[in-house]
Each structure stands twice: as C-alpha cells, then as structure tokens.
Amino acid sequence: MKDIFFDLSVRSVRLNLMRSILASIGIVIGVVAISSMGMLGTNMQLQVKDQLSAGADTIVITADAVRMGPTGSSSSSSSSATGITKTQLNKIKLAAGLTSKLVPVYSTTTQFTLASTPGRSTVYGLNPDDITKFLTISNGTNIGGINDALVGATFATNFDLKIGNRIRIGQDTDTSRPVLRIVGILAARGMSSDNVNTDNAIIVSDDWYTNQYGGKDIYKQVNVIVKDINTIPDVKTAIDTKLNTDQKKPAVRISDASSRLSGITSSLSSITTFILAIGGISLLVAATSIFNVMMMSVNERIQEIGILLSIGTEKGEVRRMFLYEAVILGILGASIGGISSLIIGYSVVSYMIGTTKYFFLPESIMYIPMGMAIGLLVCILSGLYPAWKASNMDPIDALRSE
Amino acid sequence: MINTPLIRFADVSKVYHLESGDFTALDHISLDIQDNEFIAIMGPSGSGKSTMMNQLGILDVPTSGELFISGRDVAKITALERTHMRRDTIGYIFQNFYLIPLLSAYENVEYPLILKYKKRDESGKATAMLKAVGFDEALSAHRPTQLSGGQQQRVAIARALVNDPKILLCDEPTGNLDRKTGFQIMDILCGLHSEGKTVIIVTHDPKIAEYADRTITLEDGRIAA
Ligand SMILES: Nc1ncnc2c1ncn2[C@@H]1O[C@H](COP(=O)(O)OP(=O)(O)OP(=O)(O)O)[C@@H](O)[C@H]1O
Ligand SMILES: [Mg+2]
Numbered sequence: 001m002k003d004i005f006f007d008l009s010v011r012s013v014r015l016n017l018m019r020s021i022l023a024s025i026g027i028v029i030g031v032v033a034i035s036s037m038g039m040l041g042t043n044m045q046l047q048v049k050d051q052l053s054a055g056a057d058t059i060v061i062t063a064d065a066v067r068m069g070p071t072g073s074s075s076s077s078s079s080s081a082t083g084i085t086k087t088q089l090n091k092i093k094l095a096a097g098l099t100s101k102l103v104p105v106y107s108t109t110t111q112f113t114l115a116s117t118p119g120r121s122t123v124y125g126l127n128p129d130d131i132t133k134f135l136t137i138s139n140g141t142n143i144g145g146i147n148d149a150l151v152g153a154t155f156a157t158n159f160d161l162k163i164g165n166r167i168r169i170g171q172d173t174d175t176s177r178p179v180l181r182i183v184g185i186l187a188a189r190g191m192s193s194d195n196v197n198t199d200n201a202i203i204v205s206d207d208w209y210t211n212q213y214g215g216k217d218i219y220k221q222v223n224v225i226v227k228d229i230n231t232i233p234d235v236k237t238a239i240d241t242k243l244n245t246d247q248k249k250p251a252v253r254i255s256d257a258s259s260r261l262s263g264i265t266s267s268l269s270s271i272t273t274f275i276l277a278i279g280g281i282s283l284l285v286a287a288t289s290i291f292n293v294m295m296m297s298v299n300e301r302i303q304e305i306g307i308l309l310s311i312g313t314e315k316g317e318v319r320r321m322f323l324y325e326a327v328i329l330g331i332l333g334a335s336i337g338g339i340s341s342l343i344i345g346y347s348v349v350s351y352m353i354g355t356t357k358y359f360f361l362p363e364s365i366m367y368i369p370m371g372m373a374i375g376l377l378v379c380i381l382s383g384l385y386p387a388w389k390a391s392n393m394d395p396i397d398a399l400r401s402e
Numbered sequence: 403m404i405n406t407p408l409i410r411f412a413d414v415s416k417v418y419h420l421e422s423g424d425f426t427a428l429d430h431i432s433l434d435i436q437d438n439e440f441i442a443i444m445g446p447s448g449s450g451k452s453t454m455m456n457q458l459g460i461l462d463v464p465t466s467g468e469l470f471i472s473g474r475d476v477a478k479i480t481a482l483e484r485t486h487m488r489r490d491t492i493g494y495i496f497q498n499f500y501l502i503p504l505l506s507a508y509e510n511v512e513y514p515l516i517l518k519y520k521k522r523d524e525s526g527k528a529t530a531m532l533k534a535v536g537f538d539e540a541l542s543a544h545r546p547t548q549l550s551g552g553q554q555q556r557v558a559i560a561r562a563l564v565n566d567p568k569i570l571l572c573d574e575p576t577g578n579l580d581r582k583t584g585f586q587i588m589d590i591l592c593g594l595h596s597e598g599k600t601v602i603i604v605t606h607d608p609k610i611a612e613y614a615d616r617t618i619t620l621e622d623g624r625i626a627a
Contacts, residue, residue, distance in 0.1 A: 399496075
C-alpha cells in the first residue's frame with residue numbers, strides 16, 4: 001500500500017477485528033434491508049405493470065354511471081339498463097378514425113352447470129370477428145355456430161375442460177337452460193387493463209348473448225384499440241368532444257390503461273417508499289454503531305494521535321487516517337451487505353412475488369449498488385466527527401494521556 | 403536583528419488557567435541559544451522544564467513574550483506552518499520514546515520522510531539512519547513492543563533525525579533507561595552535536611549534564627542559573 005495512513009487504518013481495524021466486524025454487521029443489515037426492500041417493491045410494481053400492460057393500446061368507453069341509459073329491453077334480470085347505445089357507438093367509430101379497431105362488449109355474470117358441477121362466471125358477448133382483434137385462441141377454433149363458446153385458460157384448467165365439452169347456462173330453477181359447446185380455449189391473459197378479464201370467463205357470440213339476455217345494441221363497454229399508443233390522448237379528446245357534449249353531465253366515461261394504472265402504481269410506490277424507510281431506520285442504527293466504534297478507536301489512540309501530531313503530522317492527515325478507517329468498515333459492511341442482498345433479495349422476491357423474472361432488470365438490481373453506496377456513505381458520515389475530534393486534539397494533552 | 407540566534411526567548415511566560423487560579427509555569431524567560439550549542443536544562447520536578455521544551459518544540463505557544471526559532475516568531479505563524487516546522491526543523495526525543503505502536507521500527511523512522519515528501523521513502527535514508535543507531539534489517543522489522551527501552555530510544559533518535567532537523571530536543575531521553583544504556587544514548591547525542599546539531603536536553607542527572615556546553619537551571623519557572 002502506498003499511503004501510510006491507509007496502512008495505519010488497516011492495522012487498527014485488524015487489531016480490533018472483532019469489534020470492527022460487529023460494527024460492520026449493522027451496515028450489512030442496513031444494506032440488505034434497503035436493497036431487498038427496494039427490490040421487493042420494484043419487482044412488485046414491475047409485475048403489476050406487466051400484467052396490466054395487456055390492453056395498453058386500448059381506450060375503454062363505458063356509460064357514465066350517473067346517467068341512465070335508454071330503457072326498453074330489460075328481459076334479463078342480470079343485464080344492466082345502462083350502456084353504450086348504437087348511436088354512441090357510431091359516434092365513437094367516427095371519432096376514433098379508420099385505423100382504430102372497435103370492440104363493443106356485452107357482459108354479465110351467470111350461473112352454469114358443467115357435468116353436474118354448478119359454477120358462476122362472467123359471460124362476454126362479442127362479435128366473433130372482434131374476438132381475434134385482441135384475444136388469442138390457444139386451443140381449438142373461433143366461434144362459428146350460434147351455440148359455440150370459448151372459455152378462458154384458468155376456467156378450462158379449473159374444470160378440466162376439453163374442446164367439445166358442453167356447458168349448461170343458467171340456474172337449476174330456470175325454465176330454459178341453453179347448452180353451449182366449447183370450441184376453443186383462450187390463452188391466459190392475466191389481469192388485463194381493458195376490463196375484459198377472460199381467464200375465468202365464458203365468451204359467446206353477440207347474437208347468442210342478445211338472444212339470451214336481450215339488451216341488443218346496448219353495450220357494457222366499447223373498447224377502442226388504437227394502432228399507435230401515442231395517439232391515445234388525441235383519440236380520447238376526439239371521443240370526448242363528440243360524445244360528451246354536455247360537460248356538466250358527461251354521457252360516457254373514457255379511460256385508458258395509463259389512467260387506470262396510475263392509481264395502482266402510485267399506491268404501490270408509496271408502499272415501496274415505506275419499506276425503504278424501514279431499511280433507512282436500520283441504517284440509522286448502523287450509523288450509531290459505526291460512530292461508537294470510531295469514537296472508541298479515537299479514544300483508545302489518544303496518545304498515538306499525540307505522537308503523530310507532535311512529530312509534524314498535519315491535522316488533515318490525522319483526519320484522513322480515521323476517515324479511511326470508516327471507509328474500511330463501510331466497504332467491509334457494504335460488500336458483505338451487497339452479496340447478502342443478492343441472495344436474500346432474490347429469495348424474498350421469489351417467495352413474495354412468485355417470480356424472479358424482473359429481479360435482474362436495472363430498475364430492480366440497481367438497489368444493490370444503491371444500498372451499498374448508502375451504507376458506505378453512512379459510514380463516512382459517522383466517521384466525520386470522530387476524525388475531526390482526533391485531528392483537533394492538543395498534542396501535549398494527547399501525549400500525556402495513558 | 404543582527405546575528406539572530408537560532409532560538410530566542412524574549413520575556414516568555416506560560417500561564418495555565420486552572421480552576422484554582424492561574425499557574426505560571428514559565429515566568430518571564432529570556433534566553434538565546436546559538437546554532438550548534440549543547441545545552442542541558444536542569445531543575446527540580448515541576449520547575450517548568452517540560453513546559454519550556456514544549457515551547458521549543460512548538461507544541462504550544464507562549465502566553466506572553468515572543469519565541470523566535472530560526473528567526474520566526476512561533477506565535478505569528480499559522481498552525482500548518484508550525485506543523486511543518488515540527489516536521490522539518492525540530493527533532494523531538496521523549497522520555498517515553500513515543501514510537502507509533504502500529505508501525506515497525508523501520509516505518510517509524512520512515513514516517514517523517516513520508517510526512518515531508520508525501521510518498522514512501524525510496525532514498526534509503528530511513529535504513530541508513532537505523533544502521534547508524536545499530537539496527538539491522540531484521541531488527542528494523544520489529545514493532546516497538548518487541549524492542550527493549552534502549553532499542554526504542556535508538557529508533558526514536560533515528561526518527562527524530564531522518565528529516566535532518568537543525569534542533570534536537572530531548573526531554574529526559576535517558577530517564578527510562580539503565581545507566582549503561584543511558585550513556586550509550588548520550589554518546590550518540592554527542593556525536594550528533596559534533597556533526598553540527600543544536601542539542602537541548604532535559605535531565606535530572608548531573609553526570610548527563612556534564613556532556614553539555616552550558617547548563618540552564620530552572621526554578622519555579624525562572625532561570626536560576
Ligand atoms: N497542561 C497543564 N495544565 C496545568 N498545569 C500544567 C500543565 N502542564 C504543566 N503544568 C504545571 O506546570 C508546572 C511545570 O510542569 P513541567 O511539566 O514543565 O515540569 P517539569 O519541570 O518538566 O517537571 P518534571 O521534572 O517532573 O518533568 C507543573 O507544576 C505542572 O503541574
Ligand atoms: Mg518534565
């Protein structure tokens with residue numbers, strides 16, 4: 001080593017190795033807390049974002065809840081009277097432009113029986129041509145005949161369904177209980193941000209749906225799938241001006257993935273901040289233990305400091321010697337902490353989130369170097385006062401101390 | 403000032419402010435010390451010998467009066483300049499040796515060179531200095547705790563001399579040594595004096611004082627003789 005003050009610090013740490021390691025453990029814990037908590041929060045956010053990003057190109061238009069839709073067809077008890085009307089749909093078509101795809105969606109919940117097992121799920125009524133615009137059939141074919149149906153991936157797994165199986169729709173007490181034939185199974189979609197959550201649902205043709213439930217041309221929602229995500233704000237504005245002519249009483253509610261996401265992500269990031277703060281507190285505890293050890297080191301070496309000062313060592317050099325000591329403790333703690341964070345963080349993320357596929361992404365893994373840097377910084381800050389105290393001792397008094 | 407002496411005490415007092423009142427450890431001292439003098443300072447315990455040495459070593463500044471060392475008023479220079487004078491102009495040898503415990507004998511001697519040149523020594527000066535006080539390479543690798551008192555004091559002398567200071571201050575350098583070792587140390591100091599150093603030594607031992615050209619006796623902070 002070139003710098004004798006660094007040598008002196010290393011030797012001092014080595015001389016009190018046990019004490020130094022114990023002090024560094026505080027830093028290790030702090031670094032692990034900050035990095036694994038940070039990574040946990042970030043992985044959580046990344047996963048939720050990813051799950052919701054299906055449908056990022058979609059604007060969802062629903063009837064505003066306060067405004068009642070046109071009355072008339074209310075043949076089924078479970079169908080809602082509010083919805084997007086045919087006129088509104090045409091206006092949306094005009095406003096959205098030719099490049100956008102429109103998907104009018106009927107939906108309700110229903111009871112069903114599957115090989116004598118009763119169940120309950122969402123039923124979506126879609127034009128078969130619209131289905132392939134945004135859904136993927138992983139198995140089988142699209143709806144062709146009037147009694148054909150598709151089911152979601154989870155639904156299929158839960159009931160161990162095969163193509164060709166039949167579902168009886170409605171309650172046992174119902175007089176007419178139509179039977180649907182499963183022609184295809186959809187790919188898993190996760191929690192989708194376009195409000196069409198097919199994983200646990202049954203998808204039927206729009207014709208079958210309106211036959212069964214009525215409410216023709218009154219849609220639960222209309223999804224507008226834009227070609228270019230960047231045009232979403234413009235399309236939203238266009239739809240808004242066309243449909244919500246009375247701004248005090250808007251006819252429809254227009255939302256996109258980002259506005260639906262922002263609520264979730266902001267609450268997730270406040271959770272992240274909160275758990276990071278817990279990590280921060282543990283570093284504060286670490287800071288006091290480092291400060292304590294540094295003060296012990298200074299107090300034990302008063303005479304040595306006196307010798308150094310009396311034979312012409314500059315104050316800055318004495319300060320440097322003690323700051324090196326703090327840095328050594330910091331590097332010791334931060335590197336052990338960094339390695340532990342990798343292991344512990346990985347385990348925590350895989351246990352709590354169930355996947356480590358986001359773990360090594362920069363926005364997640366960066367918490368390790370960040371935690372290490374904060375740990376090191378905490379050490380240096382804790383060493384400042386002890387170092388200052390050492391360098392400002394009176395050499396005569398210091399020499400005389402035993 | 404024509405023909406400025408190397409060291410000049412001009413009416414120097416050192417007063418300690420204690421809870422029990424002020425205590426005058428040095429009482430209006432005026433004294434000139436010329437280049438290459440060998441001076442012994444004697445006096446009873448508590449008479450102010452160490453206080454005077456601390457003034458000479460610029461570890462402290464006078465409460466009143468002026469102290470000139472190499473023509474510079476030590477109270478009027480910055481703290482950093484005082485530090486540099488301690489490093490370059492003065493060699494200090496203590497009764498308790500005061501070697502740096504974490505450094506080997508060699509590193510202790512090398513240390514003032516590092517302070518001065520801000521790098522490890524490549525000139526071989528430290529080795530030469532240790533050789534001059536009878537240290538070979540193997541012994542030079544020892545830590546202070548592994549050395550006898552006489553050996554430690556030799557290292558301390560080598561350390562004090564390595565930056566070639568004009569003034570060598572020795573506060574009871576033989577106080578912790580047996581008589582025989584003490585005289586060996588005195589022989590080294592005599593040799594240094596004849597090489598041109600100004601040597602100032604505090605001692606209780608009249609036999610040691612005999613080595614000096616001039617003896618100054620302190621009593622209650624004043625020069626008695
Ligand atoms: N920092 C201090 N604060 C208060 N009083 C002090 C201080 N340093 C020295 N004194 C007092 O000044 C007086 C002179 O002390 P000094 O150490 O110079 O004596 P000395 O001649 O070296 O004695 P000894 O032969 O025992 O070493 C003593 O009475 C001592 O108590
Ligand atoms: Mg004394």
